[in-house]
Amino acid sequence: MKNIIYSLKKYKFLLYELVSRDFKVKYKRSVLGVLWSLLYPVLTMCVMALVFSNMFRVSMPGVNYLVYLMSGLIIFNYFSEASNLAMSSVVGNFSLINKVYIPKYIFPLSKCIFVGINFLLTLIPLYAIILLTGTGLNIYHLLLPFAYLCLFFFTVGIGFILSTIAVFLRDMFYIYGVMLTLWMYVTPIMYDFAMIPASFQPIFKLNPLYWIIYFVRDIILYNQIPPLNVWIYCAVFALGFLGIGMFVFKKYQDKFIYYV
Numbered sequence: 001m002k003n004i005i006y007s008l009k010k011y012k013f014l015l016y017e018l019v020s021r022d023f024k025v026k027y028k029r030s031v032l033g034v035l036w037s038l039l040y041p042v043l044t045m046c047v048m049a050l051v052f053s054n055m056f057r058v059s060m061p062g063v064n065y066l067v068y069l070m071s072g073l074i075i076f077n078y079f080s081e082a083s084n085l086a087m088s089s090v091v092g093n094f095s096l097i098n099k100v101y102i103p104k105y106i107f108p109l110s111k112c113i114f115v116g117i118n119f120l121l122t123l124i125p126l127y128a129i130i131l132l133t134g135t136g137l138n139i140y141h142l143l144l145p146f147a148y149l150c151l152f153f154f155t156v157g158i159g160f161i162l163s164t165i166a167v168f169l170r171d172m173f174y175i176y177g178v179m180l181t182l183w184m185y186v187t188p189i190m191y192d193f194a195m196i197p198a199s200f201q202p203i204f205k206l207n208p209l210y211w212i213i214y215f216v217r218d219i220i221l222y223n224q225i226p227p228l229n230v231w232i233y234c235a236v237f238a239l240g241f242l243g244i245g246m247f248v249f250k251k252y253q254d255k256f257i258y259y260v
Contacts, residue, residue: 011106018110019117022085044073060192063221064133067126071220072189072213074122079155079209080180082115086159087166087176090256097256104253105246108159116152130220140219146231147215150238154208157238160245164252167259188213208237 060068086108090097093107130137166172187209188196196204204210211233218226 011103014102015106015110015113018106019114022110022114023117044077064135067130067133067135068217068221069190070126070129071216072187074119074126075151075213075216076184076187076189076209077122078115078119078151079158080184081118082112082155083158083162084176084180085111085115086155087162088173089159090163090167091170104256105160105249108163108249109156112152112156112159119148135221136223138219138223140223140225143225144216144219147212147234150215150234151209151212153238153242154212157241157243157245160249161241164249167252167256183207183209208234208241211237 089107089111090104096102097104127137129135162172162176186204187207188204193201193204193210211230215226215230215234218224218230
């Protein structure tokens, strides 16, 4: 950990340049540019709300379904995009790795930071919908950065693991796409967790994203502080996967050069 903190200070300019490059590449020749970060989650939410609330008759008694849907959707969208980009970050920067010495973990980390900035922008339409639907704000919203930080640490850990596997197994790019689709449906984003049969609920609770979304919705929708066990689960999953990811990445990073 100390070596990583030292390297971050030493290579912070490179980290900044990598994040800046990703922004320039993503929005190059785009008419709306960064506005897509605001429009995309809203448009996606509208489509999903139309399908699930009208065709499948999904509703959430006592809370606004649009806010319920978007509060889960922005969490999963961040995880999905950041982990996908992190997975290909080492392989995609092989030409740079092959020429000069650079701490390799900077590449997946930069992707998570880049998507994280977009994530912060998506909070603008989320809060616009919260206000427009009359859901309202409360003092407990000041606790939400804890959930977002846990989400970031968890995603970075998964990104380290995926980027390591992808170097040795390129099929992971295709496998993970299928895994993400399954992951989305086992995460209560569009539906109420209470709809899941009681016998299967303990399995669904092994999903770290479930606890992060639970934390966020408890504050936004139910105006209450999440129970202590939710805080603990969020922190344990986040730091646990971050530690595992760092360990795996560090153990195999010296072999990357032979496979990339």
